Amino acid sequence: MKQILVISGKGGTGKTVITASLASLFENKIIADCDVDAADLHLLLHPRIKQRHQFSGLAKAWIDPARCTGCGECVKVCRFGAISQKFEVDPISCEGCRVCMFKCPVNAIIMKENRAGEYYISETQYGIMVHAKLGIAEENSGRLVSTVRQKAKEYAEKNKADYIIIDGPPGIGCPVIASLAGVDLAVVVMEPSLSGIQDAQRVSDVAKHFGIRVACVINKYDINLENTELIENWCRENNLPLLGKFLFDPLVSESIVQGRPLVEYCDNDVARQVKEFAVNLKRFLSF
């Protein structure tokens, strides 16, 4: 079983559109959406939720005003500036370290469970999909990503799936690191803008840092052919296989509006390029 993660560093380069097309083109797979902050894959794959599970983040501090003597010890030890001068905890700043609770001389502080989000096991016409929704303004998206990954793996093993196809989050921090852990390949979606290149290179470095194999695709490559050439050279110099190049086409946007995977919505040049990429990818994974 192979796990394929689609990432990009920069947001909006086409990760979800490409993931949805892979979901349509690959056989016998489990699908996972690890962009738990702003999940969009469901808008193309239309999952029917079969199981809904609570996800608890780290418990956060709460100060019982009836017990609090106002000694101020908690304010002094909190490194996150989460406790006000009136001895109220700001749950957004609190990182759940519990130092205040241990320090409080009158046991006025308790840790309250924090429902940080939900995750779902769903059915789609393309197979089982595991996805999630992080609560607004919550932390710990990395842990929720790990939960989604864990569940996807359980179902993949149970169903003897050949692939897990994972839509990744933007950036290079905590949720990306959790998405990368133990995948067989990270497909980095690059776009030929200076921002797109810089961001894709940073996230490729992160993948390398954790010993994960990287392959690239260039989306909207005709927006700037000079930059596309820069990317091609960079891939060559760094020994990164370039598995696909896709044209800029307004029909891609239209396929999103219609809520369908691109390769099913149309059969034009860009759709053919994505299909070709899927073939290249399968071949590459079998080596």
Add this chain to the structure above:
Amino acid sequence: MIISFASGKGGTGKTTVAVNFAIYLSQHRNKSIEKIFFLDCDVEEPNAGIFLKPKIVKIESVDIFIPRVNLELCTFCGKCSEVCAYNAIAVLKNDVLVFEQLCHGCGGCSLFCPTQAISEVPRQIGVIEKGRSDRIEFAQGRLNIGEAMATPLIRNLKKLVLNNSKGSIFIIDVPPGTSCPVIEAIKESNFTVLVTEPTPFGLNDLQLAVETVRKLQIPMGVVINRSGDSDNLIEEYCRKQGIPVLVRIPLNREIAHFYSQGIPIINVKEQYRDFFAQLVQKILENMSHQTIIDIEEV
């Protein structure tokens, strides 16, 4: 005054709108504005510098403090690992392991160690780079490769707001998403501009961003980027929610091309300049009365 540019979804044009807004303000600024600061708080993938091309004059290290255990003083009692909420420290029979990447730097282990065997040492997670781009004071955070925690870097960048006078305008480029780094970047803003695109992805993520900004009770408005035939998708939602649409920037290949080269569109065409004139005007109209007085003369 702080104006932040956020989106929920990545790649909708936050940086484009924020950068051009900053340039517009810097070119039309009068004496009531002391300084214009641009803070790139997308520390995982900072891109504003590509467009503003600042001259960086100062680089500061951002560290978090992680435990270092003096094994000669340690009695292996296990207190440190008991108090650690992040499983970042493990006590064995005659050794103590610290998992640096998991440590949040809360200081609990050293505080509660009964034999004072734990001291704290700095570990760099990223840098803050400061400089100037024409008439804009520029600062960006840059998270080191392999580091997980963006929030401490953002917190550090935002110290610039505290350390400068209220007569300045701070323009904040916010990372995508809705979780802790976003909150850290947005909070204390006087106004948040949400940049979206007229697709179901754009709408879905805009809704999440709106909930986030509401939770922080910050006034907001929407910019529709890559505007075109499907705008009603966003407009209808904004109407129902009572959120003003501030400006529409059309979907066009020329804009995408200038973007790809790192050229701010405001310097390209009069028509593009007008988008940002309108944006400034609309933000002023939609801010609370109190804040309008502060910058009325812009």
